[in-house]
Amino acid sequence: MIDPSARRSGYSYGPGTGTFAGRVGVRVAGTGIALPSKRLNNADLMKLMDTSDEWIVQRTGIRERRIIDADKKESTKTLGAAALRTALAEARMEASELDLIICATMTSEMQCPATANLICDILGAGTTGSFDLNAACSGFVYGMNIAHDLIRGGAYRNIGLIGADTLSTLMNYNNAGRGTAIIFGDGAGAIVMRATDDVNKGLIAQAMHCDGTGWKEIFVPKCERDFPAGAVIDPATMNKVHMNGAAVFKFAVSTFSNLIQETLDKGHVKVEDVDMFVCHQSNSRILESARERFGLPHDKLYVNIDRFGNTVGASVPLCLHELRAAGRVREGHKVMFLAFGGGLTWGSSLWQM
């Protein structure tokens, strides 16, 4: 694997640093979430596999996750559409007023069309442009950076960004799958981003990285050739998540801290000036290691993994929505969004809200 600190990408914004400064600002005009109706707590998992509440809580911090109920027609598109509908209501907009809809997902409804296209149909978005973005757990943060710059550059004024994933469809809820099935949950979150005359609002710094040599640490094979050379192939694991938990854990712990430092440096911002860290909820121990390294108070690094598990592309917008609803992220705050996952990918987005 490539040393995550070896390469740097992205750039800084603001006076003297970016070509876009002074044109238009970007603000979050609305957020929304949607969660499946079915709850799967640790006791439920204990009936399906050899595990315990104590093991799961100690190793991951997770107590419950939500999973879709196919009988109720819950899926990536229905969750994504519901989340964006709520975000649009807060922004007092119709879907047809959006210039673009982006759906960050690794569990798209089908191969073609994109889930974002299906969401356009559900919401009656007319001919609004739309596409999916797959950067696994980093997808939503990648999407924030892309959508922001499309607005900042002047090409678009209103963009709906969704993070929606239904990893329960890629799990084996049995002993063989216990290393992954305990972690993941389903959900969706969305934001509406709008252009504003306040040029101070929007990104201060961002980063998007990938180490493709680490692809085999998390992958979903469709056929035999998708497996790494020499792998023993169990047909029951086709179309299921294969994850080397220990390797991803190690990658995440070092990457997370390095990414915070890189983003602070790019933005010329001190850690104490950041009001909130909104992080991908992968494992509470990974979050805790970064919190300790930077000496952050508990209330500056939000954790909701205990209730939702790791919801992949949905986890960052789920946190943001809860924080805004509680008044803990508001206008004037500096907020750092961080994510890492399959790819291996990692990315950050530091905002002046």
Ligand code: UT7
């Ligand atoms: O979203 C981004 C992508 N994913 C992540 O960030 C996940 C990162 N990784 C992790 O969170 C952790 O690696 C896991 C929670 C997945 C696993 O925890 P771990 O402490 O790394 O466990 P392990 O895989 O090293 O396994 C330790 C032991 C093994 O038993 P032996 O070989 O020591 O006897 C496993 O078989 O724990 C066993 N084990 C379990 N025991 C009870 C594995 N899964 C379970 C389970 N319940 N569900």
